Amino acid sequence: MSMIESIRKQVAPIHPEGRNFIILFAIAAVVLHYIWSPLGWIGGIATVWCAYFFRDPRRVTPVRDGLVVSPADGYVCSIGQFAPPPELGLGPEPMQRVSVFMSVFDCHVNRAPVTGRITRIAYKPGAFLNADLDKASEDNERNGMLIDAPQGTFGVVQIAGLIARRILSFVHEGQSLGVGERFGLIRFGSRVDVYMPQGARLSVGLGSKCIAGETVLADYSPNAEERPYKVG
Missing domain, CATH: 1.20.5 (Single alpha-helices involved in coiled-coils or other helix-helix interfaces)
Known part of the structure; x- marks a missing residue:
């Protein structure tokens, strides 16, 4: 060579x-x-x-049934039960949400957290607050999609940040996605929220470093256990 x-x-x-x-x-x-x-x-x-x-490195995605992988590079900035965006049509009931914040030094190519079929894509214009803030999920420009997966219906929302001014989506409604497959990109600082159906056992904690398409966010396997975390 x-x-x-x-x-x-x-x-x-x-x-x-x-x-x-x-x-x-x-x-x-x-x-x-x-x-x-x-x-x-x-x-x-x-x-x-x-x-x-704008780098787009290759990733090695775990493909075991039941796993949910990170859609973005960055760190987990929010975990909890939150109502999904109304435009997704998931209803008002809170769902388990994990949010991954991308700084301007992270790779911004987004990847599918699960394998499934896209049933809805909904864009909503908005503000450009710091994406690290919780209210960014409600106020900022965003593009969301629903993925029907074997574990249930997932909501995946790309959120523009303080510097970002354009969200790109490479997919369309009705398209099938494989876990770890590229589905979009956000320019210059942002975050991605993943809304999960009931039964998710989390594999990350606040502050966990994530790699898109590789880091496991949650596990739906029957023998999976939620992992406790502490910040040192």
């Missing part, structure tokens, strides 16, 4: 949605360099960051 091939295997590919942004950042860096070279260095760093932001 050549050195170039080895390096290519170590570097995560760039998602196509990020290519135009990277080109714009690079052009801006060149222009800034001609204005004043230190600005060009800053622009170069920003270009590298932009490429890093």
Whole structure:
């Protein structure tokens, strides 16, 4: 294996949605360099960051029946019983929700938490509060979808953050998704909420670090046990 091939295997590919942004950042860096070279260095760093932001690494997804995996990279910022967004049509009763917050340094490609069929997609415009806040689930711009899975119906909601200004969805109603499959992307800081049907035994706690498509959020297996956590 050549050195170039080895390096290519170590570097995560760039998602196509990020290519135009990277080109714009690079052009801006060149222009800034001609204005004043230190600005060009800053622009170069920003270009590298932009490429890093739009990375789309391969993931190894656990496929055992009953598992719910994280839809996003980041950390668990909220856990509890919450009423799902009304546009999803899940009713007013609270459901178990796990929220994963993505900083501007996390990969922002979102992946399906379970295998199932998409029965509804609902977009709602809104504010751009810090996505780490609980009220962001109610007030911020969001795009939600329902997935009918063997465990029941899941709600998955992409929420724009303080910097994010566009939520991208790659799927459509009626489409079948496999667990860990890419379904969307949010630009520049955001979060994803997962609303779970009854019977979920959580495998994460507040502050847990998550990797999209790999980290197990919950388990519906009959012998699964909820794991206690403490913050050290």
